[in-house]
Amino acid sequence: MPGKNAYGRQPALAGSGFLTYKRREKFATFFFLLPALALIAVFSYVSFLLTLGLSFFGGVNWLPTQHLTFVGFANYAKVLHYELFWRSLANVSVFVVEYVLIALVLGLVIASLMEQKIKGIGFLRTAYFVPMVISSAATAWIFKLLFIKKSGLLAGPLLTVTSWISDKPIESLLGDPRSVMTGVAVMALWGGLGYWILIYTAGLRSIDPQLYESAMIDGAGFWRRTYHITVPLLRPVILFLSITGVIRAFQLFAIILILPSYGESAGGPDDATQVPILLIYNIAFGQRDFGYASAMAVALFLILLIFTLIQAKLGHLGKPA
């Protein structure tokens, strides 16, 4: 029989009847795309628009008995007048600044040191990268253990050091409203630094080594090479890391949940760990006011958008022509 082959069938190219080759291919393409596109359309696009829409309605509850009432910008006005929202932004900003700045600098330093032909680099990489896979919940517990008042391993040294500089030394890093956000930043850095090192390393690998060689012949030391070659050439990488880093850091949530002791609600001590996502979560699932919570989410989104645009602008300012 002509056209018989390994699969014992006519070549698919031939096609027959209604299902011509072209139709079949079109149908297949549609089928391949459908699940992923449908899911992304529903759970990203529709949801995004729904959040925007919900933010203009009052008393929205996820129980179907509730009637929607259009309230215009009332929810937004409520958000703007909600003191705790601003407090939570201030709290998370402390975290974002500490986390992103330290990770930007420390990540670059460690990544460039690791590129200097180090013995035992495999072990070092594993050590720096392994905290990345630990969940926020486990991380928060471990650091809580290390910094428990009095008996925590690092609580004593912390008390000693802070007593040199302050009349009221910090007894417990995570129990003191002054230091708790720094403590959260330490946890997040422990778990997140590996990622920054990784991206920096990939960026460093793409720099032409001849540039360094000629700079060395000209007598430039490590720091001058870093400042004049590495940093300018890594500009896109630094920009990428700082933009995505700020967006991720602003959504701090999981660590905050483990911090309070049993019986206390999240956000303490003294509202020092109230963060926007926690507020939104509590308003949505505690007070069940989805309209208000959506308005807050949109407000947060706009703030992040402005930050991103500013960062992108700043990143392109000093760009070499």
Added chain:
Amino acid sequence: MAETVIQPLQEDAPPVEPPPRFAGAVARHRVNRAIIYIMLWAGALAMLFPLFWMLLVSAKKQFYMEKEVVWLPKPWIVKEVPVEGEAGAFRKEVHFGLHYFTRIFTTENYGELLSRTGGKSSGSSDNFITCTFNSFIYSSVATLGNLLFCSMAGYAFAKKRFRGNNFLLMAILATMMVPGIMVLLPNFVITLFGLHGYNNFAGLIIPGLASSFGVFLMRQYMLSIPDDLINAAKVDGAGEFRTFFTIVLPLAVPMLAAYGILLVLGYWNNLLWPMVITKDLTVLQIALLNLREVGSQRLGPVMAGATISSAPVIILFLCVRKQFVRVMTSGALKG
């Protein structure tokens, strides 16, 4: 078209060769090297220490908060032995040995953790074994589904010509810029009423089954599969699906494995979505959260829980570090 900022990192790529040095700079060079080593090793130990501490406390005998200083006892015991012939005189004997371990280490923390049912705060009767099982089902099913859907879409984007290809891809990539909180509340409502997914695996798994990052990753990888191979299969009579499952998917295994690792980690460590959508279908991370009740008394069982939740992912990471590094550096999108 979407460009990446950096090339995916191949871990074996040779590091930058240090250029030749000049005479006289050797001593300075040695000092510099020493400083580099000290800094890197100190940092590495600092990164590993919390994990070591977690393991240690999870395996140590009862540790009561605020009562006992959390350090190890001395590795020896001093016994006072009466000296023969002299009444009332004692000689000190120092004992080292295995008893040290039995005096400190115990499995009772793990036993307590595994025998306990969910705390009052959770209102759930799941114990840690059930939670581990739930997490396992959740992360494995969701990972397999996500891999399938993303590779299917990635294949279509890479190898099929259709109208709006570029536009659709950009539309998918644009969703990566949207913070998760912007879609959380409607996703909850849609899952609740559209999928009847409250408190069951369907609701836990389905909304996260496709990710724009995965589609993009698979597309990039499948661009490198030669068209001839796919056409040859078709000439041989393989249909569209046969071509996909027998030719394309096996060729994409390296990327599937790499992306799969990322997915497993993401699902295993996910806290927010399970918290929103489940009530007593407790996954491991929620179980850790619920340990606050025990944690206010003793941290031994809590650290046992942290160890149980971390050990599988650490082992996974150690096995597949190279693929992990590669996929983590594939996501740096420009613009």
